[in-house]
Amino acid sequence: MPRPDLSALGVKYRRIPVMAIGRDVYCDSRIIIRKLEDLFPEGALGASTAEDKAIEKFLEIWNIEAGIFTRASQLIPTSMPLLNDPKFTKDREEFSGRPWSKEHIAENRPEAVAAIRSGFRFLETTLLADGRKWVLKTEKPTLADIEAIWTFDWLNGLKGALPRELISDQKYPKVFAWIARFNDALKIAKAQAPKPATLKGDAAVERILNAPFADKDLGIDLADPLGLQQGAEVEVFPIDSGTQHHDQGRLIGLTEDEVVLSTQAKGTEVRLHFPRTGFRIRAVTGGGQSKL
Numbered sequence: 001m002p003r004p005d006l007s008a009l010g011v012k013y014r015r016i017p018v019m020a021i022g023r024d025v026y027c028d029s030r031i032i033i034r035k036l037e038d039l040f041p042e043g044a045l046g047a048s049t050a051e052d053k054a055i056e057k058f059l060e061i062w063n064i065e066a067g068i069f070t071r072a073s074q075l076i077p078t079s080m081p082l083l084n085d086p087k088f089t090k091d092r093e094e095f096s097g098r099p100w101s102k103e104h105i106a107e108n109r110p111e112a113v114a115a116i117r118s119g120f121r122f123l124e125t126t127l128l129a130d131g132r133k134w135v136l137k138t139e140k141p142t143l144a145d146i147e148a149i150w151t152f153d154w155l156n157g158l159k160g161a162l163p164r165e166l167i168s169d170q171k172y173p174k175v176f177a178w179i180a181r182f183n184d185a186l187k188i189a190k191a192q193a194p195k196p197a198t199l200k201g202d203a204a205v206e207r208i209l210n211a212p213f214a215d216k217d218l219g220i221d222l223a224d225p226l227g228l229q230q231g232a233e234v235e236v237f238p239i240d241s242g243t244q245h246h247d248q249g250r251l252i253g254l255t256e257d258e259v260v261l262s263t264q265a266k267g268t269e270v271r272l273h274f275p276r277t278g279f280r281i282r283a284v285t286g287g288g289q290s291k292l
């Protein structure tokens with residue numbers, strides 16, 4: 001923080017990643033991945049059978065909602081120089097809702113190590129146990145690998161995060177080999193992909209605000225349990241982290257797994273999309289009552 005480029009788009013949501021396609025802005029990796037899968041089916045990475053889709057979804061829930069990522073973030077080493085900066089630790093406290101003193105991090109560490117070690121063990125003894133290359137026994141990595149691997153890969157690359165006497169390639173050889181394989185595959189995929197252009201923030205804002213909308217109109221599910229009407233003024237915010245940052249706007253889309261707000265930036269309409277899971281939608285004035 002601050003996030004001037006997001007502010008210029010009228011976005012209060014503070015987390016990364018965010019994605020814009022045209023004037024539609026997507027907040028949270030879950031909706032970003034879903035949209036990319038829908039919009040670019042020729043490059044889709046998701047499973048095709050119902051059973052594999054379930055594994056993929058459970059791995060997403062395991063990492064994001066069931067606490068693996070939260071536990072991983074508790075393994076940030078206390079030797080990190082940024083932890084000496086009170087501005088940084090205060091910001092982290094506001095973001096996460098928990099203390100970020102070195103003492104608190106150290107005190108919490110054994111429990112977090114236990115949770116992450118149990119995650120390594122789970123992967124080693126179930127999904128990867130038979131020696132398969134990829135989680136869904138495919139030739140190439142799929143979305144299920146991505147959903148499963150990202151926190152473990154992040155911790156593996158973060159010096160001092162994992163206690164190597166407890167969590168190593170000796171103890172969990174299949175998991176560490178999979179992480180290495182994934183990084184090799186990623187390197188090859190990146191080398192083959194078109195080179196992304198890099199824009200300065202103000203140029204990106206300009207381009208987004210001058211673009212058409214890219215997404216379809218979702219409409220409002222009138223049977224939705226929140227009982228909200230089209231055009232209701234609502235606020236949307238995450239309930240797991242970054243919870244103080246509320247986006248407000250007119251409700252223009254509400255389905256089982258997506259909420260869309262119409263907001264303004266520099267007099268131009270921008271549409272903000274969020275997943276339903278992990279977010280609260282609250283009526284601000286009129287137009288329906290949120291029951292939360």
Ligand SMILES: N[C@@H](CCC(=O)N[C@@H](CS)C(=O)NCC(=O)O)C(=O)O
Nearest residue numbers: 001014015016017028029030064241
């Ligand atoms: N459920 C969200 C979680 C996003 C998240 O926690 N992002 C972290 C970084 S991994 C973040 O933006 N933290 C705020 C910050 O560092 O300022 C998602 O999947 O996109």
